[in-house]
Amino acid sequence: MEKRNQYHHGNLEQALIEAAVSLIAQHGVAGFSLREAAAHVGVSPSAAYRHFSSKEDLLNAVALDGFQRLALQMEHAMAEARTLNPECPALAAFQALGLAYVTFAVNNPPHFQVMFGIPFQEKPETDRTSPYQLLQTALDDLVGEKVLAVENRSGAELYAWSVVHGLAGLLIGGAIRTIDGDITGIFNSLVPRILAGLGSAGKNILRGSVPPFIVDTPLAMKFTTPS
Amino acid sequence: MEKRNQYHHGNLEQALIEAAVSLIAQHGVAGFSLREAAAHVGVSPSAAYRHFSSKEDLLNAVALDGFQRLALQMEHAMAEARTLNPECPALAAFQALGLAYVTFAVNNPPHFQVMFGIPFQEKPETDRTSPYQLLQTALDDLVGEKVLAVENRSGAELYAWSVVHGLAGLLIGGAIRTIDGDITGIFNSLVPRILAGLGSAGKNILRGSVPPFIVDTPLAMKFTTPS
DNA sequence: TGTACATCAGTGAACGCGCGTTCACTGATGTAC
DNA sequence: TGTACATCAGTGAACGCGCGTTCACTGATGTAC
Numbered sequence: 001m002e003k004r005n006q007y008h009h010g011n012l013e014q015a016l017i018e019a020a021v022s023l024i025a026q027h028g029v030a031g032f033s034l035r036e037a038a039a040h041v042g043v044s045p046s047a048a049y050r051h052f053s054s055k056e057d058l059l060n061a062v063a064l065d066g067f068q069r070l071a072l073q074m075e076h077a078m079a080e081a082r083t084l085n086p087e088c089p090a091l092a093a094f095q096a097l098g099l100a101y102v103t104f105a106v107n108n109p110p111h112f113q114v115m116f117g118i119p120f121q122e123k124p125e126t127d128r129t130s131p132y133q134l135l136q137t138a139l140d141d142l143v144g145e146k147v148l149a150v151e152n153r154s155g156a157e158l159y160a161w162s163v164v165h166g167l168a169g170l171l172i173g174g175a176i177r178t179i180d181g182d183i184t185g186i187f188n189s190l191v192p193r194i195l196a197g198l199g200s201a202g203k204n205i206l207r208g209s210v211p212p213f214i215v216d217t218p219l220a221m222k223f224t225t226p227s
Numbered sequence: 228m229e230k231r232n233q234y235h236h237g238n239l240e241q242a243l244i245e246a247a248v249s250l251i252a253q254h255g256v257a258g259f260s261l262r263e264a265a266a267h268v269g270v271s272p273s274a275a276y277r278h279f280s281s282k283e284d285l286l287n288a289v290a291l292d293g294f295q296r297l298a299l300q301m302e303h304a305m306a307e308a309r310t311l312n313p314e315c316p317a318l319a320a321f322q323a324l325g326l327a328y329v330t331f332a333v334n335n336p337p338h339f340q341v342m343f344g345i346p347f348q349e350k351p352e353t354d355r356t357s358p359y360q361l362l363q364t365a366l367d368d369l370v371g372e373k374v375l376a377v378e379n380r381s382g383a384e385l386y387a388w389s390v391v392h393g394l395a396g397l398l399i400g401g402a403i404r405t406i407d408g409d410i411t412g413i414f415n416s417l418v419p420r421i422l423a424g425l426g427s428a429g430k431n432i433l434r435g436s437v438p439p440f441i442v443d444t445p446l447a448m449k450f451t452t453p454s
Numbered sequence: 455t456g457t458a459c460a461t462c463a464g465t466g467a468a469c470g471c472g473c474g475t476t477c478a479c480t481g482a483t484g485t486a487c
Numbered sequence: 488t489g490t491a492c493a494t495c496a497g498t499g500a501a502c503g504c505g506c507g508t509t510c511a512c513t514g515a516t517g518t519a520c
Contacts, residue, residue, distance in 0.1 A: 029257075030257065030436075032258075045410075052362075054412065059251070104314055113344075116396065116397075116400035116401070116402055117340075117400060118401075132442055145351050155416055155420075158394075158403070158413070158416075158417070159390070159417055159420045159439070161384075161393070161397065162390050162391075162393035162394040162397060162417065163389050163393055163424075164389075164393065165391025165393035165396055165402075166389035166390055166391065166392035166394070166396065167385075167389040167393070167399055168388060168389070168393075169392055169393065169396045170392055171386065173343035174343070174345075175392075176344055186385070189382055189385075190385070190386055190389065191426070193386045193424040193426070194381075194424060196423050196424050196426060197390075197420040197423050197424030198420070199420070199423060202296060213385065216267060
């Protein structure tokens, strides 16, 4: 049950996950192999099979690790935002949550892709806060702070999650590009719209301008041949 | 310049793209190989190099093909929506555009992933309408129809695109799952929020309920070990 | 405390595989005279 | 119209490679007596 740290390698399972995270960050998922992860840890390829039943199993662990890191970063950002904005902590925390989500994706594109690129089979039930629960709580707090009207609370998770997930996807997919790498600026420009979409007290709170960005996909192109 | 159709294979380039699209739809990008595409067309692997400089080059063509198909489906859906809703054609077309986007993604997950998974180098300049231009026009028309206030027009593309792209990503990434495969229902539940976020005439137009869906990622889980 | 044994995390060789890409070639088509 | 030649889309064999996974094994650790 408790950890034993100096048995043979020590903690090969965690070491392999960390190696995988690091290698995937460098070469992407497509370029990642079990063998490389084992070599990176200094262990024979077959040793990995003592801890993971397959490569897919390892990738599953990598994805889980990503959700854990994401949750931690969100929590930290929210706590800080609350402290800095004592007059409207719930609103500040909500915005911080969204920014942390997008920032995590931009800082760890391949990891983020693994997290949302594989279907999950096993779902451990344990005791720490999850990103989705943080979102739910943040929305509840928005109601508590009277930023969000109770009658508009239902379904807010899906909407808020979609916006930030979409912005993250467009940024890491190379569809759009900020001029100066200013993720905060582009995120903030969306905040008034997000709040309005939530039904923020029914008032039109639109303000703030969108910093320039470049559309980088054929989405913005013209085409010659219909297929 | 003009097509020659019976020279050796005929139109190997297009045939390879179509084979790739079909094979990727079946096995995903990860499981796709140049050799398999060539074999599928009935041609030796090396023949592909007469038309594409590398596998990556082929995938680029596959992505472009996807944007063309997406644009066509959006246009078709918009035209139909306008016809069916003569009293508010712009609003109907805008909603149809969004639904077509999400539907395309859900119907062609790996193709969609290729479209947004590789950075584009070459950008052909030709004469057909692009998805992004359709979005811009749709938003302009919303202003024309007085659904959207002029002062809220700026930056609307990024916002609208983010929401639908995010919903699409969550659905095809397996993060959320509709109970009954009803994409239209879940999309429609977001429409009032999207319109409110656009700043739709400043009025609170929230209504419509969210059909049940299942959150399927560890986003919704609890965790045990911080990393 | 000392010995015999069970456990199990690791080794290392081997497997069969399909991959992307190259290269010298062949042979059908198009063109100049 | 007929012939010689250039073009170039295809062939097929070969390359070197790294992959995921297996299997019989070794040897360090933990445990029972």
